[in-house]
Amino acid sequence: MGISSQSPSVNTNIVLDSRLVKNGLDMVWLSCESLATNIYHALSRKLGTANEVLMAEDLTLMNFPDPTEELMNCFEQTESSQPADAIQQPSLPTKTESYYQYYADDYDYSSDDDYLNENEQVVHTIPQFTSTSSEMLINEGDTIKLPCFVDELDGYVLMWKKKNDIISLGGQMMKKDARIQLVEGKNGNTLVISLAEVEDEGEYQCQLSANQLMEIRHNVKIRVKPMIRPNPTNGLVVVYEGEPATLGCEILKGSPMPDLIWTRKERKFSSGEDELRGLEITFPRATRHHSGVYICQANNGFSKIPATATVRLDVQHAPSVEQEQTFIHTRENDETEVVCIVHASPKAKVEWFKNGQLLKLGEGIVSHRNNRHTLLLPGITQSTFGTYSCRATNRFGSDERTTQVSGEHDDDTNALEEPFDITPGLASSASVKTSPYGEEKSGYKVEWVAESITPITAFKLQYRPVGTSSWSEDILVTPTSNGDHLYSGKYKFQKLQLSAHYEVRISSKNEYGFNDWSEEFAFGTKGAVFSVLFYSTDLPSLDKRMELSNDFPNDLAPLQQPSTGHAHKQAVTLLGSQILAFVISAHLVIARVFHH
The missing domain is CATH 2.60.40.10 (Immunoglobulins)
Structure with a gap:
């Protein structure tokens, strides 16, 4: 209810002490002097300033008990020319200036009560917070719960603020937002904000009306679910073999900024890593071994399931056939x-x-x-x-x-154009199935398969560094039957050198005994690089045949031997009277001598 428009202009040297003595659920007004000023200051807080002229009709917004009769009895006639329905900022007595300081500028509630009579004198115990300040990270869309409790409220008032905005005063909501509510409890309350939004991020203060500023602060961060998309947006990158290829991932939203992790679908990266980090990945010289599906994952802790985007890399190249x-x-x-x-x-x-x-x-x-x-x-x-x-x-x-x-070779079998390289009844030569491009720094796992009409009972293998003449001792491996006369074996080499080249050969045993060694299979540990291989049949002239790999471990070229004559290694070529010496950036120049 507002003040009558016939009310005279007043010098509002009239206060309402907010520490009202509680009698059950009723509030007992302590004095005329305390009544108007408390209303003035409460309204000033609501409107955001203590210097603003307050209209009498605003009084009803505070849900105070009807103050009309109390105020009318306390008004003093003045010659002020202010409108009849306005209340101005009070001129406060000097002895009580500090007392009213809280509402105008962090007003001190707990100063003297000496203006009260002896029947109205109140003894106050300053409450202590039982809730503590906190920092919290809340997912967008979740509920924010900010507690503010003291040991004994004793008639003091709790006020919630965010920066300069008052959210609630006492039990009264000052901010109109359906998402925000105040849940009252014993000696305090909890500010509850549902369906959290990015705009809810910030610092919230719960202040207590005491002789000094007493407050707790809750710092709220809103975590936003990541959203990403591939770059290019169609999720397809097509390049020719030998060209650079770049795969990208664009962050559309997410707070805090998510980490980006790249993985490759169903396999490791061609360089051996399980994952890479960053907005994009680039292959300077793409080969067919880079082709595949790459997955970009973004995670900032919002969910156990990261946001994902996929990019397919198609490296176009000439066919490569394996049997x-x-x-x-x-x-x-x-x-x-x-x-x-x-x-x-x-x-x-x-x-x-x-x-x-x-x-x-x-x-x-x-x-x-x-x-x-x-x-x-x-x-x-x-x-x-x-x-x-x-x-x-x-x-x-x-x-x-x-x-x-x-089939089994006998005199009646039609001869083929080329002779067989196995003895009748023995197992076929083992065929290695693993890639020569090692993914480990000091290890390599080799797998192979061989065929035999009669069961294969054992494999043996030997290995050596490329360029050396001595083979290791025999390593025996137990075969596994795969049906259809096929038998497989595998072996894990350990303690190999980093970026080194090796070769392995395999022999299979059935009831006819061990067959001849298989063709040597060359492989390298992680980081190995093959360089240049020259073949010549007669010195000093050079056969123009050359095998070169630019992209090992991703593009190791198989070594091929000349069809006739002897092969000789050469890194310096003598042509007539001129000597052409050059060093080709390489870790190893591989040389083999083949005799036919």
Whole structure:
């Protein structure tokens, strides 16, 4: 209820002490002097200043008991020309200036009560906070709960503020926001803000009306869920082999700033790492080994499940063909498969050949699944035996690999154009299945497969550093049967040198004994780099044949031997009377001498 418009202008040397004596749930006014000033200062706090002229109708906003009669009895007539419905800032007596300081500027509530009569004198105990200041990180959309409790409130008032904005005074909400509520408790309350927003971030103060500023502070940070997208936005990067490739990830929102981690789907990075960090990753010289799906993950703790974006890298290159077996030993009436793995982008055209001629209709059943191409040879007969080739071609080039299919050799068997490199009855030569590009600094795991009509009972292998002549002692490995006369083995080398090159060879044992050593398989530990290999048949002239790998461990070129003569290593070439000496940036120049 407001003050009547007929009320005279007043010199509001009238105060209302907020420490009202409680009688049950009723509030007893202590004096005329205390009544108006408390209303004035409370309204001044609500409006954000202690110097503003307050209209009488604003009094009803505070939900005070009806003050009209009390004020009317206390008004003193003055010659002021102020409007009849206004209350001005009081002129406070000198002896009580500090007493009213709290409302005008952190007003001191607990100064003298000597203006009260002896029946109204109140003894106050200053409350102590039982709640403590805190810092909290709240997820956007969650609920913020800020406690403010004291040991004994004793009629004092708690006020919630954020910067200069008053949120609540006593039990009264001053800020109109449906998300904010005050939950009262014994000797205090809890400020509750539901559906937290970024704008709710900041410092909240709970102040107690005492002779000195007493408050606790809650510093609230709002954590925003990360949102990211791939760069480029279509999630596809296409480059030619040898070109640089950059994959990016863009943060659209997230607070605090999320960490970005890159992983590769279903495999490690070609350089051996499980993960990389940063907004983007770059491969200076992309090879087919970089092709694949890369996943960018953003996490700032908002959830156990990070935000993700994927980028697919397509490195376009000429086909590269790998065969599962170089020799298949079978018998008549059996069934066998010739398999080759084709790596190509764009997709390659794959053709099958037998003894150099395009495979005729009915000579086998051709199928493929992803990059695995299969030639099924059912009902093996003498005419089935031969050399089968898998040739893949796209606009960048072609590649071809061959597999020999043979039965037991006897005088009646049709001779093939090229002799076999195994003794009849022995297992086929082992074929290594692992990549030569090592991912460990001092270790390497090699896996291989061999075929034998009779069970393979043991493998043995030897290894040595490339460029040395002595092999290690035999290492025995127990085989694993994979069915269809296939047997596999694996071995983990330990304590190898960093960035070093090795070669391994394998022999298989069945009931006919150990077969000959397989062709040497070259591999390198992490960081190994192959350089230049020269072959020549006669000195001082050089064969122009050269194998060079620029991108090991991602693009190690297989070493190939000359078809005739002897191979000699050369890093300095003598041409006539001129000497051309140069050093090619390399860790190793590999030399082998082949005798035929």
